[in-house]
Amino acid sequence: MNHVFIIGSKGIPAKYGGFETFVDQLTRQKLTGHIQYHVSCQSDNDDEFVHNGARCFNVKVPEIGPAKAVLYDVLSLKRCLSYIKENRIENAIVYILACRIGPFLSSYRKALAALGAKVYVNPDGHEWKRSKWNRMIRAYWKYSEKLMVKNADLLVCDSVGIEEYIQTEYKRFRPVTTYISYGADLERSALSNSSPKLREWYGKHELLPDAYYLIVGRFVPENNYELMIREFMASKTDKDLVLICNVEQNKFYERLLRSTNFPKDKRIKFVGTVYDQELLKKIRENAYGYLHGHEVGGTNPSLLEALAGTKLNLLLDVVFNKEVGRGGAVYFTKAAGSLARTLEHADALTEAQRDAYGKKAVRRIAEAYSWSKIVDQYEHLFLEAGLSRKEDVFLKKVVSFSKQG
Template sequence: MVNVFIIGSKGIPAKYGGFETFVEYLTKRKVSEDITYHVSCLGENNDEFYYNNARCFNIKVPDVGSAKAVFYDLLSLRECIRYIKENNLTNSIVYILACRIGPFFAFYKKQLEKMGVKVFVNPDGHEWKRSKWNYWIKRYWKFSERLMVKHADLLVCDSRGIESYIQDEYRQYRPKTTFIAYGADVKESLLANDDLKLVDWYRQHQVKPFEYYLIVGRFVPENNYELMIREFMASNTKKDLVIISNVEQNAFYQQLLERTKFDLDPRIKFVGTVYDQELLKKIREQAYGYLHGHEVGGTNPSLLEALASTKINLLLDVVFNKEVGADGAVYFTKEQGSLSQLINRTDQYDQGQIGLLGKKAKNRIVSEYSWNKIVSEYERLFLES
C-alpha cells in the first residue's frame, strides 16, 4: 500500500481552481486499490473526514495576510510528518503542489528522508512573473522555486514547456523531472438548449447562442485582456465578446477602461463569474469562438476546457498554448492587427471548417488530456516510485 499525501491545494470537494479540480479527479477516478490518498484541506477546524474514499484532514491557519498560503503548506507538511510517524507508515509519498515553502523545505526534507518518505513537487507555472505580486514577493517566489527544485526527489511538470524551463534554469541541481499533463472532461453539458437557467442567463446579458466570442479567466494583466479587447474592438465582427471573470472595479479595470474605452462598444460584455459548472460548460459549447491570452506558463485548465467544448479556439502564440492546442486551434500574436484580422477570418468560416477545427480540438483532449489518462499516469508513478 502506498500512502500519498497531497498538500498545496485548498482541498476537496473542489470549490476553487486548477489544483483543487486536479485533486478532485485524482481521488474520484482512482482505480488502484494499492493507493491511499491523504488530502490537506484549508478549514475552520482541524477535523478529519472522508471524501472520494480519500482521508481529508483540515488545517486551520491563522489569518496572516499574503503569507497565509505559506503557513498553510508548512502546517500541512508538519501534520503529514506527525501522521506518518504516529501510524508507522513505511511506504509514503508527499506530493506538494506549487513552490511556496522553499526557504523552509530543506529542514522538513531531512526529517522525511530519515523516515524514508519521498517528496514530489509540482512547480506549477511561472508564479514569480505574475503582475499581482510586488517586487519582493516575486523575488520570494523565484527563490522559493529554486530551493524546492534543489531538494525535491522528483518534479512533476504539467507542461513540457515548464519541464524544459526547470531543466534549463536549474541544471546545476540536475533535477529529476517527469511530465504528466493536467486533465479535462469532454462530456457535454447536461443542460438542454431550452433549460431556463441557460435561457435566463442569455436574456440577462443580452447574448444569443453562437453569436459571441468568449473569454474565461482570472482578471489579471498577464492574461492580456487589454490586447484582446483592443483587437476585438478593431475587428469587423457583429458578434459580442463575453468576458467571464472575477472583475472588480479596481485599478486594473479603470486603467483598461481609460485605455480602451470599451464601455463605448456595446459588443464588449463583462458578465461576472459563473460558478455553475454545467451552465459554464454550456456557455462554452455555444460560444462561436474562444479567446485565450494567457502567457505565464504551464498548462492552463480554462484552455483545456475550451478545447473540450468550443469549436473555434483563438490562442496567443506562446509555447505553452501551442503545446496544448497544436493543430486544434488558430493563433494570434501581440502584433497590432494580428487578432483583429484573425477574428475577421474566423467570422467567415463555413460549417465544414468549424466542424473540422472543433473535431481536432476535442481529439487533442481525448488523446492527450483526458482525466482517465492523467489519473492512470499518476497511479503508475506513485506505485512504481
C-alpha cells in the first residue's frame, strides 16, 4: 500500500477553492486500491474521519491573522511526520500544495527522508506577485518559494509555463519537475432554463439567458477587474456584465469606484457569490460570453470551468491563458480599446460561430483537462514513487522489452 499525505488545502469535503476541489476529485475518483490518501483539514478540533475513502485528519489552528495558513501547513506536516513514524510507514509521499512553508521545510524533509518518505510540492502560481500582499509578505512568498523548490524531491506543476519558470528561475538547484494540470468537470448542469431556482436568480438580478457576459473570480487587482470594467463601459455592447465575486468594501473597491464610476453604467451588475454549484454551472452555460482577466500564473480553475461550459470565452492574452485556451477562445490585450473592440466583435458573431468556439473549447478540456485524465496521471505518479528499487528495475526492463517487441 502506498500512503500519500496531502497538506495545503483547507480539506474535504470541498466547499470552495481550487486545491480543495482537486483533493476532492483525486480521492473521489480513485481507481487503484494500492493508494491510501491522508488529507489534512483545517478545523477547530483535531478529530479524524473518513471521506471518499481517505483518512482525513483535522488540524486545529489558532486565529493569528495572515500567518494562520503558514502555521496550518507546519502543524499538518508535523502530524504527517508523527503518523509515518508511529505506524512505520515505508515509501510515503507528503504532497504539499503551495509554497508557504519554505523556511521550515528543510528540517522536516531530513526527518521524513530518514523514514524513507519523499516530499512533493505543487508550486501553484506566482503568489509573490499578488498585489493584495504588502512588500514584506511578497518578499516572504518569494523566499519561501525558493526554499520549497530547493528542498522538494519533486515539483508537480499544473502549468507548462510554471514548470518552465521553475526550471529557469531555480536552475542552480537542478529541480526535478513534472507537469500534471488541474482538472475540470465536463458534465452539464442538471438545471433547466425553466428551473425555479434559476428563474428566481435571473429575476432578482434582471437578467436573461444569452444576454450577459460573465466574470467569476476573486475580487483582487491582478485579475484585472478595472481593465475589464473600463473597457466594457467603453464598448457599445447591449449586453450586461455580470460579476460573481466576493466584493468587499475595501481599498481596491474604493479605487475601482473612483477610477471607473461603474454604478452609472446600468449594464454592470455585481451580484455577489453563488455557492450552489449546479446554479453556477447553469449561469456559465447561459452566458453569451465569459471574460477572464487573470494573469498571475498557473492553470486557473475558473478558466477551465468556463471553457467546459461557456460557448464563447474572451481571455487576457498571457502565456498561462493561451496555454489552456488555444484556439477555443478569443484573446484581448491590456492596450486601450482592445477588449472594447473584442466585445463588439464577439457581439457580431453568428450562433454557428459561437458554437464552433464552444466545441473547440470543450474538446480542449476533454483532451487535456478532464478529471479522469488528471486523476489517472496522479495515480501513476504516486504508484511509481512507491516502487522498490527491484520493482522499478523490473518494470523498466518490461517496458523496454515490450518496445523492442
